[in-house]
Amino acid sequence: MISDRGFGKWGQIVGDEVLATAILDRLLHHRDVAAIDGFSYRLKKRLAAIDGQANIA
Numbered sequence: 001m002i003s004d005r006g007f008g009k010w011g012q013i014v015g016d017e018v019l020a021t022a023i024l025d026r027l028l029h030h031r032d033v034a035a036i037d038g039f040s041y042r043l044k045k046r047l048a049a050i051d052g053q054a055n056i057a
Contacts, residue, residue, distance in 0.1 A: 007024055011017035 005013060010020040010024060014020040014023065
C-alpha cells in the first residue's frame with residue numbers, strides 16, 4: 001500500500017474515523033511499514049514544468 005497521507009489523515013479522507021481505523025487495522029495486520037521522507041523528484045519535475053510554462057506565457 002502506498003499513500004502520501006499519514007495514517008492520522010485517513011479519517012478525513014474516508015469521512016469516518018472508526019471506518020478508517022478498521023480499514024487500516026486490516027490492511028496493516030502483519031505488515032511492515034516503511035516511511036520514506038525526502039524530496040519528491042516527481043514533484044520537482046512538475047514544478048519545473050509549471051515554472052517553464054509560466055515563463056512562456
